[in-house]
Amino acid sequence: MKLHIPPWRIGRLVVGTLLCVSAACFIAGFHPHLAYANNDAAHRSEPSQPSAYSQVTAEHYDYRFGAGQPFLPSLAQTADGQFMDPKSFPTAKYCGHCHQEAHAEWRQSAHANSFRTPWYSRTADMLAKEKGIEFTRHCEGCHNSIALFSGALTKGSTVNRKFDEDGVTCSVCHSIQKVDTRGTGSYVLARPAVLVDEKGAPIYGEVSDRAILTHLDRHSKAVMKDFYRTSEFCSACHKAALPRQLNDYKWQRAIFLYDEWQQSSFAKQSPLPFYTKDSVSTCQTCHMPREELALPDPGARDGKLASHRWLGANTMIAKVYNYDTQYEKTVSFLKNNVFNIDIFGLEKNGGSMTAPLGAEPVTIARGDTVTVSAVIQNKGIAHTHVPEQRDIYESWVEFEAKDASGHVLAHSGQLEPDGELDPRAHSFTNRLVNVNGKLNALHEVWDTRVAPFNNTIPSGRSQIVRYQFRIPMNAKGPFTVTTQVNYRRFDQHYIDFIMQKKHYVQPVVVMASRTRTFQLGANPAGPADPADNPLWMRWNNYGIAMLDAQQYAESARAFQQVIRLRPDYADAYTNVAIADFEWQRYDDARVILAKALSLSPHNARALYYLALVERNQGNLDTAIADLREVATQFPRSRDAHRELGFSYYQQHKYDAARTEYETLQSIDPDDLAAHYILSIVYRRLGMNDKASHEAAEFADQKNDPTASTYALEYLRRHPEISNETVPWHTHSNLEMTTARSKAQGMPAQ
Structure with a gap:
C-alpha cells in the first residue's frame, strides 16, 4: 500500500547527533598532575604501520561487495582506502584524562554505547547469522567504525576487539575529514592525530600533554574542523538507506533526520513550513547545548562546555547501565515543550463540531454520544516524532474520560497486563512488512518490503485524533477528558526478545498531557486558558x-x-x-x-x-x-x-x-x-x-508496484491496525464503554 503524500508535501518528509565538538582551544582549570604521558617533546610517527597492517588484513578479507570496496554496504571510507590498525585510534580514556567533563558525559551517551547495548548487538547478531558477518558492515560504519575500518567484520577475523566498549569514540568523530548528505556512514576518516607539526602535517600516536599545551592551535587544527558544527556533519549517520547489497531487493530509505531538519522551520532553508523561527537551530543547538562544568575540561569556554551527552530519546541506555544523570536529563529533554495538546472540539450525536472548546459554549447531557477531537502539534523538534527507526520505537496517544465518581467512560491507549500496547491505540509509528505479508517484529530491516503506513508527525505540523464515547444516564458530573502523549523506547514484544525476559518493564515518559473538564449541562465560554495557544x-x-x-x-x-x-x-x-x-x-x-x-x-x-x-x-x-x-x-x-x-x-x-x-x-x-x-x-x-x-x-x-500486496496481506490479517492507515478516522470506545459500565454497575446507554 503506497502511503499517500500530497504533491505539495513531496520532499518535505527532518536530530542527527553523530558529532563531537569542542577541542582544547582554551586552558580552563588545567591541573599539571593530570598529565598522561611523561615525554615532553612532541614526536612524529610515520604512518607506515597502517599500510603494512592493511596488506596483511586484505589477504584474509572477504570482499563480498566487490574488489576495492572493503566497507560496503556502509558508505564510510578511509582517506587512503586502506584498513586501519585499531591501535592507531587513541582511546577515550586517553582523551578523557584532560577532557574529564566531555568524557564523563560521552560515557553515558548513545555514542559511547552504540555497539554494546543488547538491542543493537542482538539485532546485529541476527543479521550475521542470517546473511553473514560481512553484511553488518552496513550497520558498523556508524555504530562501530573501528571494527569496520580494522577489517574485523569478516569471517575468521583475529582482530582484537577491545575497542567495542568505546562505540563511537572521540578519535572517530574528530578524525572525519569530510562528509556528504547521502547518509549510511557517508564520511571519510583519516588516521587519527591529536597534533599537527609546524607545517600542518599530522603527528600520529599518543603525544604528551606538554606538547599539546605548548601548541594548542596545532591541537585544535588536528581535531577540529568548522563543519563539525553543522547539521551536515550529523547527516553522515543520522540519515540512512537499506541498499540492494543488504536486502537483495532494492534501495529503501530507512531514516532521514537530516532531510527533515533541512526542510523544517528550524533550518530556515525552506519557505514552506507553516511557522517560522526567529533564528536557525542546527542539530547541535538542541543536542549539544553549552552547559556548566561539573568536572575540569580545558575545552570549556567561560565555564561551559558543549554537551557531549547528545540528549535524545534513548531512555533505555540510562536504565540498563544505571546512568541516573543521563536518565534524568533525557526525561527532562523529552518533556521540554515538544508537543502542544489542544482538546479542540466536541461533536454530539453526530452533529456539527463545537470548537474551539473553552472559547465557544457547549451543552452536554447524559445519554449523549460525544466525539472529542484532540489536536497534537509537534512544535519543539526539527524532525518527525518518532524519529529514526520507527518500527520498534513506541509513542502513542492515551485518552481517558471519567465522571466525577471516577467511573471510566472511555480509555484508549492503555498498556495491557503483559505490557503490550492496546493495538487500537493511536501511535506515532509505522510497521515494516516482509515478503510474506508478516511483520518484521524484531527489526529485521534487511527483510523489509513495505511500510503499510506512517503515522509520525513531521516537524511543525499537527495531527488530529478523535475519540467517541457515550455518557451513561447515571454518570455524575462533571466529567473530565485527558489526552497525553506517552513514549517508551521499544515496543514490548521487541524488548522482551532482546532482554530475554517476559514483560520486561521499561520507563514510560509522559511527554505532554492536557485535561478539560465539562459540566453536565451548560458549559459557557470562558476566558482563555493559559495552557491554550492563542x-x-x-x-x-x-x-x-x-x-x-x-x-x-x-x-x-x-x-x-x-x-x-x-x-x-x-x-x-x-x-x-x-x-x-x-x-x-x-x-x-x-x-x-x-x-x-x-x-x-x-x-x-x-x-x-x-x-x-x-x-x-x-x-x-x-x-x-x-x-x-x-x-x-x-x-x-x-x-x-x-x-x-x-x-x-x-x-x-x-x-x-x-x-x-x-x-x-x-x-x-x-x-x-x-x-x-x-x-x-x-x-x-x-x-x-x-x-x-x-x-x-x-x-x-523507485517504488516497487508489487509491494502493496504485502501491505494489503498484513492489513487483512490485522483489522485493528487498518483503522490507523486511514487519514481521517475515529477511535470509537462505545463497545468498550458498555463493557466497562456493566463491570462498574452502570447501565449502558
Missing part, C-alpha cells in the same frame, strides 16, 4: 491537521477562521490556497494568493504555491519567474529547485533543467525526481554515461 493558532493547527487528514474543505474553513482573527497574516491566506490547490480549485487559489502577496509582497511561500497554480493553468513563464524568485530567497530550497527544474524541462530547456536538478542533488543526492528527469535530460544533451547512471539510480530507488 485562538488564531488553535484554528491554524486544526487546519494543518485537517489538511494532512485530506479533509480539504474543513481545512480551508479552519484557515478562514485564522483570517477572521488575523486579517493581516499573509500565511493564513496562503494556507487557504493550499487547501484549494489540493481540491483542484485553482482559480480560487490564485485569488487568495494574490491577497497574500498584497499583504506580504515577494513572500516566497505564497510565490511558490502561486507558481504551482500558474503551471497547472499553462502559464509556464510566469511560474518560472516566481520559482526563480523563491530560489533566490531560499537557495537551498529543494522544492523550489525541483519545481523550477521540471518547469524548464517542460519547456525543453534542458541545460537550465540540468542546472536545477544538479543543484537539487547537491542538497539531497537521493531525490527521486532528480534521478528520473536527469536520466532524460542527460540523454538529450548527449551525456549518455551520466544518463545511464541516473536511470539505474531511479530504477533502484
Whole structure:
C-alpha cells in the first residue's frame, strides 16, 4: 500500500547527533598532575604501520561487495582506502584524562554505547547469522567504525576487539575529514592525530600533554574542523538507506533526520513550513547545548562546555547501565515543550463540531454520544516524532474520560497486563512488512518490503485524533477528558526478545498531557486558558491537521477562521490556497494568493504555491519567474529547485533543467525526481554515461508496484491496525464503554 503524500508535501518528509565538538582551544582549570604521558617533546610517527597492517588484513578479507570496496554496504571510507590498525585510534580514556567533563558525559551517551547495548548487538547478531558477518558492515560504519575500518567484520577475523566498549569514540568523530548528505556512514576518516607539526602535517600516536599545551592551535587544527558544527556533519549517520547489497531487493530509505531538519522551520532553508523561527537551530543547538562544568575540561569556554551527552530519546541506555544523570536529563529533554495538546472540539450525536472548546459554549447531557477531537502539534523538534527507526520505537496517544465518581467512560491507549500496547491505540509509528505479508517484529530491516503506513508527525505540523464515547444516564458530573502523549523506547514484544525476559518493564515518559473538564449541562465560554495557544493558532493547527487528514474543505474553513482573527497574516491566506490547490480549485487559489502577496509582497511561500497554480493553468513563464524568485530567497530550497527544474524541462530547456536538478542533488543526492528527469535530460544533451547512471539510480530507488500486496496481506490479517492507515478516522470506545459500565454497575446507554 503506497502511503499517500500530497504533491505539495513531496520532499518535505527532518536530530542527527553523530558529532563531537569542542577541542582544547582554551586552558580552563588545567591541573599539571593530570598529565598522561611523561615525554615532553612532541614526536612524529610515520604512518607506515597502517599500510603494512592493511596488506596483511586484505589477504584474509572477504570482499563480498566487490574488489576495492572493503566497507560496503556502509558508505564510510578511509582517506587512503586502506584498513586501519585499531591501535592507531587513541582511546577515550586517553582523551578523557584532560577532557574529564566531555568524557564523563560521552560515557553515558548513545555514542559511547552504540555497539554494546543488547538491542543493537542482538539485532546485529541476527543479521550475521542470517546473511553473514560481512553484511553488518552496513550497520558498523556508524555504530562501530573501528571494527569496520580494522577489517574485523569478516569471517575468521583475529582482530582484537577491545575497542567495542568505546562505540563511537572521540578519535572517530574528530578524525572525519569530510562528509556528504547521502547518509549510511557517508564520511571519510583519516588516521587519527591529536597534533599537527609546524607545517600542518599530522603527528600520529599518543603525544604528551606538554606538547599539546605548548601548541594548542596545532591541537585544535588536528581535531577540529568548522563543519563539525553543522547539521551536515550529523547527516553522515543520522540519515540512512537499506541498499540492494543488504536486502537483495532494492534501495529503501530507512531514516532521514537530516532531510527533515533541512526542510523544517528550524533550518530556515525552506519557505514552506507553516511557522517560522526567529533564528536557525542546527542539530547541535538542541543536542549539544553549552552547559556548566561539573568536572575540569580545558575545552570549556567561560565555564561551559558543549554537551557531549547528545540528549535524545534513548531512555533505555540510562536504565540498563544505571546512568541516573543521563536518565534524568533525557526525561527532562523529552518533556521540554515538544508537543502542544489542544482538546479542540466536541461533536454530539453526530452533529456539527463545537470548537474551539473553552472559547465557544457547549451543552452536554447524559445519554449523549460525544466525539472529542484532540489536536497534537509537534512544535519543539526539527524532525518527525518518532524519529529514526520507527518500527520498534513506541509513542502513542492515551485518552481517558471519567465522571466525577471516577467511573471510566472511555480509555484508549492503555498498556495491557503483559505490557503490550492496546493495538487500537493511536501511535506515532509505522510497521515494516516482509515478503510474506508478516511483520518484521524484531527489526529485521534487511527483510523489509513495505511500510503499510506512517503515522509520525513531521516537524511543525499537527495531527488530529478523535475519540467517541457515550455518557451513561447515571454518570455524575462533571466529567473530565485527558489526552497525553506517552513514549517508551521499544515496543514490548521487541524488548522482551532482546532482554530475554517476559514483560520486561521499561520507563514510560509522559511527554505532554492536557485535561478539560465539562459540566453536565451548560458549559459557557470562558476566558482563555493559559495552557491554550492563542485562538488564531488553535484554528491554524486544526487546519494543518485537517489538511494532512485530506479533509480539504474543513481545512480551508479552519484557515478562514485564522483570517477572521488575523486579517493581516499573509500565511493564513496562503494556507487557504493550499487547501484549494489540493481540491483542484485553482482559480480560487490564485485569488487568495494574490491577497497574500498584497499583504506580504515577494513572500516566497505564497510565490511558490502561486507558481504551482500558474503551471497547472499553462502559464509556464510566469511560474518560472516566481520559482526563480523563491530560489533566490531560499537557495537551498529543494522544492523550489525541483519545481523550477521540471518547469524548464517542460519547456525543453534542458541545460537550465540540468542546472536545477544538479543543484537539487547537491542538497539531497537521493531525490527521486532528480534521478528520473536527469536520466532524460542527460540523454538529450548527449551525456549518455551520466544518463545511464541516473536511470539505474531511479530504477533502484523507485517504488516497487508489487509491494502493496504485502501491505494489503498484513492489513487483512490485522483489522485493528487498518483503522490507523486511514487519514481521517475515529477511535470509537462505545463497545468498550458498555463493557466497562456493566463491570462498574452502570447501565449502558
